[in-house]
Amino acid sequence: xxxxxxxxLPITRDGDIATVTFNRPEARNAFNLSxxxxxxxxxxxxxxxxTLRCVILRGSGPESFSAGADIKGxxxxxxxxxxxxxxxxxxxxxxxxxxxxxxxxxAAIEGVCMGGGxxxxxxxxxxVGDIGIRMGITACKLSLWYPYAEIAPVxxxxxxxxxxxxLIEGRIFNGREAYEKGLLSRLAADxxxxxxxxxxxxxxxxxxxxxxxxxxxxIRRLGEGGPITEAEELASSGFALTEDxxxxxxxxxxxxxxxxxxx
Amino acid sequence: xxxxxxxxLPITRDGDIATVTFNRPEARNAFNLSxxxxxxxxxxxxxxxxTLRCVILRGSGPESFSAGADIKGxxxxxxxxxxxxxxxxxxxxxxxxxxxxxxxxxAAIEGVCMGGGxxxxxxxxxxVGDIGIRMGITACKLSLWYPYAEIAPVxxxxxxxxxxxxLIEGRIFNGREAYEKGLLSRLAADxxxxxxxxxxxxxxxxxxxxxxxxxxxxIRRLGEGGPITEAEELASSGFALTEDxxxxxxxxxxxxxxxxxxx
Amino acid sequence: xxxxxxxxLPITRDGDIATVTFNRPEARNAFNLSxxxxxxxxxxxxxxxxTLRCVILRGSGPESFSAGADIKGxxxxxxxxxxxxxxxxxxxxxxxxxxxxxxxxxAAIEGVCMGGGxxxxxxxxxxVGDIGIRMGITACKLSLWYPYAEIAPVxxxxxxxxxxxxLIEGRIFNGREAYEKGLLSRLAADxxxxxxxxxxxxxxxxxxxxxxxxxxxxIRRLGEGGPITEAEELASSGFALTEDxxxxxxxxxxxxxxxxxxx
Numbered sequence: 001x002x003x004x005x006x007x008x009l010p011i012t013r014d015g016d017i018a019t020v021t022f023n024r025p026e027a028r029n030a031f032n033l034s035x036x037x038x039x040x041x042x043x044x045x046x047x048x049x050x051t052l053r054c055v056i057l058r059g060s061g062p063e064s065f066s067a068g069a070d071i072k073g074x075x076x077x078x079x080x081x082x083x084x085x086x087x088x089x090x091x092x093x094x095x096x097x098x099x100x101x102x103x104x105x106x107a108a109i110e111g112v113c114m115g116g117g118x119x120x121x122x123x124x125x126x127x128v129g130d131i132g133i134r135m136g137i138t139a140c141k142l143s144l145w146y147p148y149a150e151i152a153p154v155x156x157x158x159x160x161x162x163x164x165x166x167l168i169e170g171r172i173f174n175g176r177e178a179y180e181k182g183l184l185s186r187l188a189a190d191x192x193x194x195x196x197x198x199x200x201x202x203x204x205x206x207x208x209x210x211x212x213x214x215x216x217x218x219i220r221r222l223g224e225g226g227p228i229t230e231a232e233e234l235a236s237s238g239f240a241l242t243e244d245x246x247x248x249x250x251x252x253x254x255x256x257x258x259x260x261x262x263x
Numbered sequence: 264x265x266x267x268x269x270x271x272l273p274i275t276r277d278g279d280i281a282t283v284t285f286n287r288p289e290a291r292n293a294f295n296l297s298x299x300x301x302x303x304x305x306x307x308x309x310x311x312x313x314t315l316r317c318v319i320l321r322g323s324g325p326e327s328f329s330a331g332a333d334i335k336g337x338x339x340x341x342x343x344x345x346x347x348x349x350x351x352x353x354x355x356x357x358x359x360x361x362x363x364x365x366x367x368x369x370a371a372i373e374g375v376c377m378g379g380g381x382x383x384x385x386x387x388x389x390x391v392g393d394i395g396i397r398m399g400i401t402a403c404k405l406s407l408w409y410p411y412a413e414i415a416p417v418x419x420x421x422x423x424x425x426x427x428x429x430l431i432e433g434r435i436f437n438g439r440e441a442y443e444k445g446l447l448s449r450l451a452a453d454x455x456x457x458x459x460x461x462x463x464x465x466x467x468x469x470x471x472x473x474x475x476x477x478x479x480x481x482i483r484r485l486g487e488g489g490p491i492t493e494a495e496e497l498a499s500s501g502f503a504l505t506e507d508x509x510x511x512x513x514x515x516x517x518x519x520x521x522x523x524x525x526x
Numbered sequence: 527x528x529x530x531x532x533x534x535l536p537i538t539r540d541g542d543i544a545t546v547t548f549n550r551p552e553a554r555n556a557f558n559l560s561x562x563x564x565x566x567x568x569x570x571x572x573x574x575x576x577t578l579r580c581v582i583l584r585g586s587g588p589e590s591f592s593a594g595a596d597i598k599g600x601x602x603x604x605x606x607x608x609x610x611x612x613x614x615x616x617x618x619x620x621x622x623x624x625x626x627x628x629x630x631x632x633a634a635i636e637g638v639c640m641g642g643g644x645x646x647x648x649x650x651x652x653x654v655g656d657i658g659i660r661m662g663i664t665a666c667k668l669s670l671w672y673p674y675a676e677i678a679p680v681x682x683x684x685x686x687x688x689x690x691x692x693l694i695e696g697r698i699f700n701g702r703e704a705y706e707k708g709l710l711s712r713l714a715a716d717x718x719x720x721x722x723x724x725x726x727x728x729x730x731x732x733x734x735x736x737x738x739x740x741x742x743x744x745i746r747r748l749g750e751g752g753p754i755t756e757a758e759e760l761a762s763s764g765f766a767l768t769e770d771x772x773x774x775x776x777x778x779x780x781x782x783x784x785x786x787x788x789x
Contacts (some may be wrong), residue, residue, distance in 0.1 A: 071515050078503055079509060140522075143502060155486075159445060164478075207695070211670065215677075220675060221674070222677060236671055237673075248668045257637075344766075347763050350766075405784075424711050426745055427711070427745060430741040432730055490754070
């Protein structure tokens with residue numbers, strides 16, 4: 001058991017794969033202010049650990065991935081200019097910590113995946129769910145405005161028309177719809193979400209770690225727009241001098257499986 | 264009956280939902296110069312009406328949504344540098360007025376939806392059609408160049424490859440293909456397009472109006488690219504102090520349905 | 527037979543359609559440094575030929591479109607800072623020459639379409655394949671970093687989530703999956719890829735050539751981001767004064783088929 005950074009966000013580790021569990025079942029794993037901060041702290045710590053290859057995010061049971069932001073806490077946590085400024089920043093830090101984690105992150109989604117819970121899922125690199133999930137961002141039912149920085153990755157996933165259905169019509173998708181719309185990268189058989197997510201994490205962990213980190217960062221960078229600088233282009237050729245690439249070319253020639261050293 | 268702004272573009276109103284009908288059946292509802300201007304005037308007026316929640320655009324009968332720009336009028340309306348400068352501006356104003364309308368806009372598509380007619384549909388926030396529609400932008404058959412500002416929203420909807428099929432191969436999609444490609448947000452049962460569009464407009468109208476307006480503008484803003492400024496970020500937290508949000512949090516707690524005041 | 531620019535990249539011509547064949551069957555049509563340069567030279571020459579309407583890229587047999595970059599050559603062609611700088615530039619020139627070709631380009635994909643071979647396909651305007659193809663960019667298995675300029679067009683095709691599956695999980699798609707994900711524009715019946723690609727090229731060649739060139743360039747331009755300038759907007763109205771447009775309006779009126787002169 002790895003040291004955790006928040007009581008509702010325990011971390012477990014199996015080889016080079018870490019799993020963070022959203023564990024607040026009495027509130028369908030809804031996030032309050034302290035948990036958003038905890039998510040930011042957790043992901044920052046996992047990102048800094050170069051021995052990891054993949055992170056899985058999941059809910060504490062088959063009923064809920066997460067119901068999103070905890071509305072019951074809004075009365076004390078939000079609603080004034082001062083409290084909202086804090087909430088918006090901490091929510092943002094929690095969300096972006098998933099995107100900014102250097103390792104690939106897999107969302108293993110079962111049951112309720114709503115609002116900020118769906119938001120966390122859209123920040124992940126991969127999303128696995130079964131048909132029984134309920135996935136939506138129904139901000140329109142609370143007159144809440146979903147922030148720019150968290151809308152942008154959803155547009156990148158599913159395009160502007162599906163985001164419009166989610167945010168303006170308030171649509172909630174089951175697993176098949178979510179897969180067809182591109183919200184899920186993989187549709188698992190009923191009840192096999194955790195198993196599929198682990199197998200996926202295993203395949204990711206088998207790939208070259210430096211390539212996974214570069215590609216995650218490069219896809220995020222391209223999503224942010226603006227021309228790629230000459231320095232960035234040059235850095236992107238850096239792999240050619242790494243031990244991992246040179247070893248892989250040798251291994252290919254010798255018909256051996258390459259071994260990754262992360263350098 | 265609401266005052267209309269062009270004889271071929273009558274407006275009807277049912278509660279907080281307005282419907283604009285493209286009514287020129289003898290030309291399959293094709294748009295001439297005066298109708299593009301009329302569309303701009305109509306959408307500007309509807310956008311300015313804060314009592315509205317949703318706008319539906321439809322054709323005058325089940326045969327045609329719109330055949331697009333009226334080619335028969337091109338001889339007098341286009342073809343010189345001077346006339347083209349006017350046509351391009353008015354066409355652009357008409358198209359963009361749909362995108363810029365503060366309220367969500369639903370295209371209820373039956374039958375022919377070609378060229379500029381398909382263009383109008385891609386400017387809407389939602390597109391409902393049945394399998395019998397014919398949707399395409401076959402500019403390649405007339406050596407006409409579809410403008411940048413109108414291509415961009417189609418890319419946002421369906422990606423560059425499908426736009427390429429439409430503009431360069433000249434593909435015309437039926438309703439199922441259009442749905443699978445992402446051109447339609449909803450595939451209605453045969454002959455049930457108007458019914459489905461009304462039901463959709465009803466669901467949109469039930470949501471919080473300030474959230475619908477913010478999300479429509481935010482999705483458009485993100486589509487335009489460029490970094491979100493600090494002022495824009497700050498403004499996006501503005502909901503927290505609105506009566507509608509604070510009332511909705513209270514209503515959630517009391518298990519009541521929220522009532523929207525638009526402030 | 528048209529003059530070719532590289533022994534492994536013969537060009538054939540049938541009317542206004544040119545076909546480039548990747549012809550190195552002993553290496554599953556894998557590209558070495560000299561072939562990347564040959565591809566750049568070939569596409570530049572075809573692009574400059576205003577009598578062409580469409581280019582088809584294909585493999586030399588039904589087994590392989592292309593296996594991508596030839597890993598066996600990496601030991602001599604890559605692996606030092608100096609050699610990598612050359613390789614990266616030539617690879618980039620070859621890839622971008624397909625995107626920059628003024629004529630629409632169709633990839634006719636059979637069999638293996640991996641790595642840089644899939645990369646070439648994603649640079650094309652259209653991709654036709656049958657269910658038996660194997661399409662992927664498994665850079666993660668070699669610790670190779672796929673370059674920014676070549677990732678961006680794949681994101682434009684299939685979105686960031688599918689690119690993530692390709693680059694980080696190392697997924698390889700068959701034809702049906704590739705079609706559903708948006709990697710293929712058209713799924714041909716088994717063994718009918720070349721026939722379908724030719725028919726598609728024929729439809730493209732029937733359309734107005736100036737419109738095809740403008741739309742290809744415009745879609746690429748919009749993908750690059752940044753605001754469209756006034757000069758670009760103005761140029762996009764240029765069609766109105768062309769002989770082809772004015773003739774097409776006359777032909778429409780007279781119910782004749784238009785004839786294109788490319789001016």
